[in-house]
Amino acid sequence: MNRPTFDSVQVGDQLPALQLAPVNRTTLALFAGASGDHNPIHIDTDVARRAGMPDVFAQGMLGMAWLARVITGWVPQSQLRRFDARFQGITHLGNAIHCSGRVVEKLDHNGEHCVRIELKSANQFGQTKIVGEALVALP
Numbered sequence: 001m002n003r004p005t006f007d008s009v010q011v012g013d014q015l016p017a018l019q020l021a022p023v024n025r026t027t028l029a030l031f032a033g034a035s036g037d038h039n040p041i042h043i044d045t046d047v048a049r050r051a052g053m054p055d056v057f058a059q060g061m062l063g064m065a066w067l068a069r070v071i072t073g074w075v076p077q078s079q080l081r082r083f084d085a086r087f088q089g090i091t092h093l094g095n096a097i098h099c100s101g102r103v104v105e106k107l108d109h110n111g112e113h114c115v116r117i118e119l120k121s122a123n124q125f126g127q128t129k130i131v132g133e134a135l136v137a138l139p
Contacts, residue, residue, distance in 0.1 A: 032059070063097070083135075
């Protein structure tokens with residue numbers, strides 16, 4: 001795959017999307033171990049139910065990591081200059097998440113050619129879970 005360049009990218013271009021398998025307990029447990037986020041609301045059904053939730057649900061940082069994969073699947077991580085996210089919904093067990101990105105601006109930033117990327121994750125029902133934005137330097 002040819003890496004994008006500032007001249008080859010246009011506002012409106014879509015980044016390659018990421019479609020994930022439905023969230024399951026194994027994924028949550030593995031992410032807890034890898035990240036060190038052992039908050040029991042994400043791995044213990046009893047704790048989640050006492051908090052008013054129907055069951056455990058995905059860690060917010062797991063959802064943000066999935067969005068980051070959209071960016072790093074398009075360009076090397078070393079080209080990422082900023083990455084922001086806003087959590088808008090809980091990712092429940094069984095949610096099959098679709099992550100997407102779109103170029104919304106071309107600009108010069110701190111002497112580099114950059115693009116601003118709008119990011120979004122949603123489940124199979126079209127419910128938005130996370131929206132974000134990234135600034136990526138392009139040669």
